[in-house]
Amino acid sequence: MTGIGAPAPGTTLRMVLGDQLSPGISALRDLDPERDVVLMAEVAAEATYVRHHPQKIVFFLSAMRHFAAELEAAGVPVDYVRLDDPGNTGTLGGEVARAVARHRAVRVIATEAGEWRLAADMAGWQARAGVPVEIREDDRFLCPHAVFAEWAEERREFRMEHFYRVMRRRTGILMDGGGPAGGRWNFDAENRRRLPDGVEPPPVPGIAPDDVTRAVIALVRDRFGGHFGDLDGFGYAVTRSDAEALWERFVVERLPRFGDYQDAMAHGRPFLFHAVVAPYLNVGLLGARAMLARVVRAWRDGSVPLNAAEGFVRQILGWREYVRGIYWQQGPEYAARNALGADRALPAFFWSGDTDMACLAACIGDTRRHAYAHHIQRLMVIGNFALLIGADPAAVNRWYLEVYADAVEWVQLPNTHGMVLHADGGLLGSKPYAASGRYIQRMSDYCGGCRHRPDVAVGPEACPFNALYWHFLDRNRATLGGNPRLAMPYRTLDRFEPDRRDALLRQAGRFLAQLA
């Protein structure tokens, strides 16, 4: 513990969780540095509830330690419990109770947790600590729970596009008068370019670890070195100022072409024109409102075209807020759904990357090296494959939660369970994002270096995605056959000659049988 004298009577304990590293977080509002103490705790329960990528653990712990130092430098007393401190109970509830006793605190103030698991834990803090616990709303998000609930109540179908337009109107972001800037809500059609030869994305700079981060790296290597993922080359920002500097470089160097190449994939270039900011946003080193204001300013001053600005605003104001709304509106039973009855174990190469499918080897390799893959790699390569083989949603959800530095459940789960696996029966997406090898060929350069051929569906050279695509449609006909958005592929499947169809299904069957 640092920076604290004798505990004052009437001390309020202000709890700050690992994803609440924002000076303006509601738990710190009205803080009195003369009387109050901020509690931050590294606990084993958070570091181990899944086998997180080592870079993800380093990022969270180092960002927490730097945030504590930032508060202390501003004169705020912080009681910081480290993972290896003697007496650490290993749980947040245990640490709150210990700190209440230590400081003779008369109440606890916290900001609501980001996920169900922790919200349930928090509900028990008051009984455990024996003092009142006030839980405040997390108002870093642009759509309060009540606003999402009202929006959802009025609808049978939850579509992101409808929600996004409501949010544009509500916030006035990229609006001109009553309508969308540029006269259109959506520039997706212009945002699907393959990366042409000769276009080289500017590099994403890494941040050299300082002493604090180096100490955390040693701790993580010692305690969690056996988890999937490389630790060498850790380059994430762990302070607000570094995260802001990286963000500004993105706005100047990559945002202008973010829209054009949003869906492109390229071997050895995992970041392309993406922002690589989700970890910073999710823990609170960056704030969504300030980012959106910066993007709008860049568009207004002419340094960023509208298709890029709108494409980016759609991700933050649209998708990010929408999946959070769905997560809280649906509750924990959402994760238990399995609309397509999928139950296959994840193949071992999800952890080794050892596969002759070049696209999967590249995307899993990027994930191992950087705890990062961009959206289309997650959705249309790794996710698409998991969907087509009928992988067990619980195993897939767990994998995604483990392997990305930005993986926190409220955003990971709807994306994986809903968007990728359609396990929610279409609540989040009107159809599964199933695709054959042709899509991957169109949007990437992976196929050129692959032993399979994306234009072949049957035989030893065939791209596995092709036959798997038809097998997926065939075996899920009872659930998906009536979906109007899949009418065309089902018509195509039904027009195949019986021999062709049998050959495709046999090809996929053989592939599935040898998966281990």
Ligand SMILES: Cc1cc2nc3c(=O)[nH]c(=O)nc-3n(C[C@H](O)[C@H](O)[C@H](O)COP(=O)(O)OP(=O)(O)OC[C@H]3O[C@@H](n4cnc5c(N)ncnc54)[C@H](O)[C@@H]3O)c2cc1C
């Ligand atoms: C299967 C799957 C799992 C995912 N898991 C996570 C996760 O655990 N954590 C996470 O933050 N994002 C997740 N996403 C969304 C998205 O892929 C990542 O936010 C993005 O790749 C992060 O990289 P970036 O910062 O370079 O994003 P960019 O492509 O530059 O986009 C900018 C920002 O928009 C937001 N965003 C973009 N797409 C989405 C989306 N679909 N849902 C919510 N926010 C979005 C993110 O905050 C992101 O940082 C997942 C997507 C899929 C398909």
Ligand code: SF4
């Ligand atoms: S041929 Fe098929 S397996 Fe190989 S990289 Fe292309 S899509 Fe992937």
